[in-house]
Amino acid sequence: MQIKKEMKMADAIHRNYLLLPVINRLGIQLGFQDKTIEKVCLKQNVDVEFFLTILNAYLDTNDKSSKQLQAHSVKDVVSYLLKTHSYYLERIIPEIENRINLLIQHSQLNKNEFLLVKNFFEEYKKELYGHISLEENFVYPYMIEIADAYHSKSLSKTLEDKINSYPITSYEKEHSDIEAKLFDLKNILIKYLPTPNDSYIRNRILMELFTLEQDLNDHSRIENRVLIPKITQMETALIALKK
Amino acid sequence: MIVIATSSFIVRKGLADIIKELYPAKKIIGVGFAEELEKLRNQHTIALLLVSAEILSNVNLSSFRNIQTIKLIDFRPDYIEADSANSELLFLDDTETSILHILKRNLALMDKNSSGNKSDSIxxxxxxxxxxxxxxxxxxxxxxxxxxxxxxxxxxxxxxxxxxxxxxxxxxxxxxxxxxxxxxxxxxx
CATH class of the missing domain: 1.10.10.10 (Winged helix-like DNA-binding domain superfamily/Winged helix DNA-binding domain)
Known part of the structure; x- marks a missing residue:
């Protein structure tokens, strides 16, 4: 069932608590009493239609939800994705790091085993950061440039060159190695690190990793199913304009 | 697998029943002769061996050195030689409590050892x-x-x-x- 604007904001959270960081990114903070989603969005100055589409796309991963998201402006979608980036960088990654540091204090892992996990996570982090900075410095600005040109129906020579040499599809979605590393890290923690006396901290790390994974999947789904098709369409239209 | 090697049928059967109750998952095999034991040793991985002194004296000891072993002793001699770190003694005339205790401890140890090697066996x-x-x-x-x-x-x-x-x-x-x-x-x- 889709989340609708008449629904109470609190009920959406009760349906799936993983929406908590999602609503934060969209500009909604907790403490909304018994107000409906529409009222809360109105009060906190958030576009309710966009809000609903993002939430539904997060919960329901089929193409229909992605299509709805295509109706929204490239700028809005990109600015949402930028907020997911800062959530990863400022919140979730440092939190996982802290917990990995706790792992050695509270377990009988020897120093080398601990360093293996720590280094592996460092590597993962480096790749994730690299990927994020590529998107923030090149891919997203390019998308916004294309969208602006599309709406003003004017194509500069430099942008035309960019489209011809580096169309959006050339930023091949190299999410794959980052996803694979996350997958490996989960299995190392679940299966291959020596059995601890108490699994609590390791459980916490795993839960964070599973949540991060789900969030990253939503993130790449939005890119692959919403932004890339949309920008490709705009690129074609802009080039056609010139002919 | 767990192997019980002794010429006494009643001991084989008895121990097998006790172990089955304590640890139903593992395959248990009983053998009555040293030759049978050596054959098993060559073909399978023995996780735990319960063996009587008379069979043990008829096999090539070096090939059994790395196996977790319980020696079955049917009478109490004055002096018993402890010849291997991997082996333990079980007195067949001992009380129920101490026999169960020894078996339980060894089964747990076997579990621990085999889970350590499991990644290799995959x-x-x-x-x-x-x-x-x-x-x-x-x-x-x-x-x-x-x-x-x-x-x-x-x-x-x-x-x-x-x-x-x-x-x-x-x-x-x-x-x-x-x-x-x-x-x-x-x-x-």
Whole structure:
């Protein structure tokens, strides 16, 4: 069932608590009493239609939800994705790091085993950061440039060159190695690190990793199913304009 | 598997029943002669061996050195030689409590030992070779040359390894290899 604007904001959270960081990114903070989603969005100055589409796309991963998201402006979608980036960088990654540091204090892992996990996570982090900075410095600005040109129906020579040499599809979605590393890290923690006396901290790390994974999947789904098709369409239209 | 080796039928049957109750999952085999025991030893991995002194004196001891062993003693001599760190004594005329205690402790120990080796047993020896090479930073081509197999074979092995372990990346395999002591720290990187 889709989340609708008449629904109470609190009920959406009760349906799936993983929406908590999602609503934060969209500009909604907790403490909304018994107000409906529409009222809360109105009060906190958030576009309710966009809000609903993002939430539904997060919960329901089929193409229909992605299509709805295509109706929204490239700028809005990109600015949402930028907020997911800062959530990863400022919140979730440092939190996982802290917990990995706790792992050695509270377990009988020897120093080398601990360093293996720590280094592996460092590597993962480096790749994730690299990927994020590529998107923030090149891919997203390019998308916004294309969208602006599309709406003003004017194509500069430099942008035309960019489209011809580096169309959006050339930023091949190299999410794959980052996803694979996350997958490996989960299995190392679940299966291959020596059995601890108490699994609590390791459980916490795993839960964070599973949540991060789900969030990253939503993130790449939005890119692959919403932004890339949309920008490709705009690129074609802009080039056609010139002919 | 667990092997009970003694010429006494009643002891074999009795111990097998007790162990089955304590640890239903494991296969238990009873043998009555030293030759049978040696044959089993060559064909299977014995996780725990319960063996009488008379059978033990008729086998090649060195090939049993690494097996977790309980020696079955049917009378109490004045002096018993403790000849191996891996073996323990079970007096057949002992009380129920102490017999159960010894069996339970050994079954738990067996469990612990076998879970430590389990990761090895998931992969074939050849696959372990490949993991070692990958984790040491070699490319598929280098591995193929070194092990005298085709690159195609290396790739097939790697696919199987990934499927079995649930580890996809080279750095993940390196962590796996180090944790399982397939390579030493310093061999990688």
């Amino acid at each position: 992969l074939s020896d050849r696959e372990l070779d490949i993991v070692r090479e990958v984790a040491s930073g070699n490319t598929n081509k280098e591995i193929a040359d070194k092990l005298f197999i085709s690159t195609h074979t290396v790739i097939t092995h790697r696919k199987n390894i990934t499927r079995k372990l649930g580890i996809k990346t080279v750095s993940g395999l390196t962590v796996y290899a180090l944790l399982n002591k397939l390579i030493k720290m310093g061999d990688s990187l």
